[in-house]
Amino acid sequence: MFRVGVHVSIAGSIDLAVDRALSLGCTSFQMFTRNPRGWRYSPLPGGDVRRFREKLSKVDIEPVVAHMPYLPNLASPKDEVYMKSIGSLKAELARCTLLGVPFLVTHLGSHLGSGREKGFERIIAALNECLEEDRGKVTLLLENTAGTKNSMGSSFQDIQYILERITVGDRVAVCFDTCHAFAAGYDLRSEEAVEAVMEEFDDIIGVDRIKVIHANDSKGDLGSRIDRHEHIGLGKMGRSGFKAVISYNNFKYLPYILETPVDSRRSDRENIEELKRIAVETIGIT
DSSP, X not given: OOOEEEBOOXXXXXXXXXXXXXXXXXXXXXXXXXXXXXSOOOOOOHHHHHHHHHHHHTSOOOOEEEEOOSSOOTTOSOHHHHHHHHHHHHHHHHHHHHHTOOEEEEOOOBOTTSOHHHHHHHHHHHHHHHHHHOOSOOEEXXXXXXXXXXXXXXXXXXXXXXXXXXXXXXXXXXXXXXXHHHHTTOOOSSHHHHHHHHHHHHHHTOGGGEEEEEOOEESSOTTOOOOOXXXXXXXXXXXXXXXXXXXXXXXXXXXXXXXXXXXXXXXXXXXXXXXXXXXXXXXXXX
């Protein structure tokens, strides 16, 4: 089965995310475990956790992917923000364990002008502290970035530099965002281009480290460093780009999570259906 879904809301209670994913035709989905726009959060109610796990056990939706909130910045030179970010990551790992969610996606953050060397030092120390203390089995996925000013993780070399310095290496992998990669200068518009990019990725990191794909088209041009997502096939990557990604190697077996816009042109369901159509045309499976 071709696994595809979107980021769904947990409004009301976290188990409702499963209902929303089903209603949209998801076979995988992503969510926050709490309000992503603040530092404060409440413990997950036991009843909500139980209902979440029960609902998932009865449907063919996997994997569920959690995403870190917006405020944490693991590369921040500001001590207060940095310590809060570490606390947030520890909490999210624990919440994922409680929910039975296997993957947690994190951005690598911004060094805010303190320099890449300092940014790397902060990120690596934070990840090691959090993973060494955590007793769960959640895999932390490092997401590649678009290369906006001061951001960390836009190049494959950046991600590998971090990965090879993680002490619990078997619990860290990659979430590959197509829009971010394209904006950072990695051409994904044709089979030949994807082959070349993935050969580079494999040489530097290893394609087996990619566990989830964030499938987003790009409003910005190749190498624009503009982090703006577009509907599937309507951006600068185009349908040909997604055909090329899906047809590459074993990528047809990975979960595709869409973080595409919702506007008058398309809904989440319509973007899911479009990516499914592309998968049928490309590899003949739904």
